Amino acid sequence: DAGITQSPRHKVTETGTPVTLRCHQTENHRYMYWYRQDPGHGLRLIHYSYGVKDTDKGEVSDGYSVSRSKTEDFLLTLESATSSQTSVYFCAISEFKGNQPQHFGDGTRLSIL
Amino acid sequence: AQKITQTQPGMFVQEKEAVTLDCTYDTSDQSYGLFWYKQPSSGEMIFLIYQGSYDEQNATEGRYSLNFQKARKSANLVISASQLGDSAMYFCAFSDYGGSQGNLIFGKGTKLSVKP
Numbered sequence: 001d002a003g004i005t006q007s008p009r010h011k012v013t014e015t016g017t018p019v020t021l022r023c024h025q026t027e028n029h030r031y032m033y034w035y036r037q038d039p040g041h042g043l044r045l046i047h048y049s050y051g052v053k054d055t056d057k058g059e060v061s062d063g064y065s066v067s068r069s070k071t072e073d074f075l076l077t078l079e080s081a082t083s084s085q086t087s088v089y090f091c092a093i094s095e096f097k098g099n100q101p102q103h104f105g106d107g108t109r110l111s112i113l
Numbered sequence: 114a115q116k117i118t119q120t121q122p123g124m125f126v127q128e129k130e131a132v133t134l135d136c137t138y139d140t141s142d143q144s145y146g147l148f149w150y151k152q153p154s155s156g157e158m159i160f161l162i163y164q165g166s167y168d169e170q171n172a173t174e175g176r177y178s179l180n181f182q183k184a185r186k187s188a189n190l191v192i193s194a195s196q197l198g199d200s201a202m203y204f205c206a207f208s209d210y211g212g213s214q215g216n217l218i219f220g221k222g223t224k225l226s227v228k229p
Contacts (some may be wrong), residue, residue: 042219042221042222044219045216088194096215097208097214097215098144098145098146099146099165099208102148102160102217104158106148107158
């Protein structure tokens with residue numbers, strides 16, 4: 001199994017508070033991704049990274065920011081959490097782009113009350 | 114923009130029978146890949162199988178095979194000899210090689226239930 005660790009695995013917080021989710025990989029893969037999964041929507045890309053300090057927006061990036069200061073860590077931050085950001089968040093990694101599968105962490109279940 | 118469609122929200126199959134999960138995509142790209150993932154009730158996303166647009170043969174991985182029909186823009190997953198452990202959500206995903214960092218676009222999924 002790909003060495004991907006997401007933390008925390010579960011979090012409950014209140015509207016307006018900042019939240020940071022962490023993705024840590026031990027595979028030394030270049031590409032890292034953050035998705036959210038909501039009923040009826042499949043997985044949607046929030047942000048992705050193609051190297052240290054190189055990040056870009058995905059389909060649903062509003063309200064989220066990311067940082068990647070080391071190859072192994074990719075952080076997702078909700079600056080001021082809203083109830084619409086209640087979701088399951090997945091981190092994924094891939095060694096190459098396009099023709100290689102992405103491998104996923106186990107997910108973080110985030111509830112914003 | 115690419116679009117990927119899974120038309121079957123839910124399906125039932127009898128144990129030991131084969132089942133086909135449908136996936137169609139819409140793209141003007143020539144170079145792309147199709148992926149299938151399994152998500153059991155425990156929640157993790159498990160990569161199953163990959164098909165490249167230039168691959169001449171349909172991909173196979175154990176009991177999983179991909180029925181790739183390029184002209185029809187379909188990439189259906191076939192599971193042979195279904196097992197109870199195959200009960201899960203199945204997602205089809207599309208990636209354009211030359212596009213935005215090879216990002217995956219996911220369908221909305223098909224929930225497969227295997228009956229004993």
